[in-house]
Amino acid sequence: MLEYLPEPIRRLIPGGEATPLIPVVRLSGVIGQVSRFRGGLSLSAVAPLLKKAFSVKAAPAVVLIVDSPGGSPVQSHLIYKRIRALAAEKEKRVIVFVEDVCASGGYMIACAGDEIVVDPASIVGSIGVVSAGFGFVEALRKLGVERRVYTSGESKVILDPFQPEKPEDVARLKAIQEEVHDHFIDIVRERRGDLLAKDNSEIFSGMFWSGKRAVTLGLADRTGDLRAVLREKYGEKVRLKLFSSERSFLMRRGSGMASALGASLADSVLTEIEERAARNRYRL
Numbered sequence: 660m661l662e663y664l665p666e667p668i669r670r671l672i673p674g675g676e677a678t679p680l681i682p683v684v685r686l687s688g689v690i691g692q693v694s695r696f697r698g699g700l701s702l703s704a705v706a707p708l709l710k711k712a713f714s715v716k717a718a719p720a721v722v723l724i725v726d727s728p729g730g731s732p733v734q735s736h737l738i739y740k741r742i743r744a745l746a747a748e749k750e751k752r753v754i755v756f757v758e759d760v761c762a763s764g765g766y767m768i769a770c771a772g773d774e775i776v777v778d779p780a781s782i783v784g785s786i787g788v789v790s791a792g793f794g795f796v797e798a799l800r801k802l803g804v805e806r807r808v809y810t811s812g813e814s815k816v817i818l819d820p821f822q823p824e825k826p827e828d829v830a831r832l833k834a835i836q837e838e839v840h841d842h843f844i845d846i847v848r849e850r851r852g853d854l855l856a857k858d859n860s861e862i863f864s865g866m867f868w869s870g871k872r873a874v875t876l877g878l879a880d881r882t883g884d885l886r887a888v889l890r891e892k893y894g895e896k897v898r899l900k901l902f903s904s905e906r907s908f909l910m911r912r913g914s915g916m917a918s919a920l921g922a923s924l925a926d927s928v929l930t931e932i933e934e935r936a937a938r939n940r941y942r943l
Contacts, residue, residue: 679893682712683885683901685724686738690764691731699730700768702737708902713745715900719893720752721745722885723772729763729785732839739846742771756885757781762867763789766878767843770850775879776888777870783878786843787865788836795821851877 689699712721723742729735746753755772762785769775769783777783799806799821806821817828844863848855854877855862862876873879881888889897 678896678898680715680718680898680900681720681722681889681893682715682718683722683724683899684708684712685726685901685903686768687724687726687758689730690727690738690768691734699734700727700738701731701734702741705738706741709741709745712902713749713751718751720754722889722899723753723755723768724758724885725755725761725765725769726758727762727765727768728760729765732764732767732788732843735764735767736842736846738768739771742768746771746773754888756888757783757870757879763787767846770846774881776881776883776885777873777879778884779869779871779882781870781873782867783870783873784862784867785865786840786847786863788840788843789865790832790836792818792820794824796823847878854880 684705686700686705691699691701712718715721742753745751752774753772755769755775757769757775757777758781760782761769761777762782766784766786808816808819808822810816814828814831816822818824818832840863847863856876859876862878868876868878870879870882874882885899889899
């Protein structure tokens with residue numbers, strides 16, 4: 660419990676010499692609701708961890724480990740704002756360490772850091788907005804299936820995958836995407852500022868790069884690994900305290916929830932496939 664005591668008091672206790680304690684929060688996975696039985700990164704899921712980490716009074720900084728291919732732009736922004744709010748309230752420096760991938764919404768969260776450290780082989784960037792789906796019009800026609808939809812608003816079934824695509828519907832979607840993209844760009848420019856490469860038009864194209872290249876572009880500050888960087892900053896005796904979420908309710912209930920676990924098996928498999936597909940876009 661010594662780490663929770665003020666520094667002057669710790670020094671008066673035998674064995675309580677200054678040994679910096681750095682809270683670490685791991686943010687990994689797809690952002691947003693992944694499935695019925697499994698939530699991805701969301702504000703409700705990470706807020707308690709962030710609160711605990713930033714509440715360690717003696718800590719000079721809070722470390723975030725980010726490994727995410729992106730997801731919900733709303734949840735990405737909410738997490739980003741909560742991190743910045745806590746950093747200001749608790750007067751803590753935020754250091755982000757990127758592992759395999761920090762793309763799209765994952766990079767938005769990383770922008771909450773005062774410093775972004777990457778591995779040379781990390782994948783960083785993808786500052787853009789995407790919407791994807793399928794069209795089943797021809798399939799229904801070949802199967803002889805008639806689609807019947809009744810609405811009280813002419814735009815209620817906009818971009819319905821079972822109806823022919825309309826140019827005006829696509830234009831509407833693209834306009835919304837542009838608004839969200841502009842907001843993302845504003846965040847990056849605000850947080851990275853003059854660090855961004857002067858010729859930075861490509862940065863906001865949705866392209867992604869290696870960690871080494873991301874440093875050159877100003878999207879990250881340096882390459883390195885967590886322990887080496889923290890020892891360099893806070894000394895060889897620096898200690899890390901990981902704040903992680905508890906096991907899910909189903910897992911805590913054990914064998915009594917066996918039937919529920921069985922019911923969620925197919926859902927879990929599909930979730931794993933979807934997350935792997937999201938990561939495979941970056942060839943990881």
